[in-house]
Amino acid sequence: MTISDELAIEVRGLANRFGDQVVHENLDLDVRRGEILGVVGGSGTGKSVLMRSILALRRPDAGTIRVLGVDARSEREADRQRIEKATGVLFQDGALFSSLT
Numbered sequence: 001m002t003i004s005d006e007l008a009i010e011v012r013g014l015a016n017r018f019g020d021q022v023v024h025e026n027l028d029l030d031v032r033r034g035e036i037l038g039v040v041g042g043s044g045t046g047k048s049v050l051m052r053s054i055l056a057l058r059r060p061d062a063g064t065i066r067v068l069g070v071d072a073r074s075e076r077e078a079d080r081q082r083i084e085k086a087t088g089v090l091f092q093d094g095a096l097f098s099s100l101t
Contacts, residue, residue, distance in 0.1 A: 006033045009054060014063035016049050023049050027063070055087060056080070
């Protein structure tokens with residue numbers, strides 16, 4: 001396995017719901033080390049909920065999430081610190097893509 005084949009983010013069977021509102025159901029996602037992924041979509045389509053789940057800011061209703069090989073739902077402080085030190089977030093109004101059509 002080369003470094004580009006290593007998964008930075010691995011999501012399996014993710015489900016997020018708010019009452020009767022289903023945001024994600026059985027979502028799988030792989031992001032490899034060095035890969036750049038943009039998640040785009042209309043307001044309310046689940047982009048921020050996905051990010052919050054991956055960064056363990058929200059506990060999903062089902063599924064598993066691994067970030068850099070670490071269970072994102074881990075209660076171990078060392079695991080949480082590893083994820084927190086290796087991740088960053090660009091907020092929706094960060095203007096990264098504002099010049100693109």
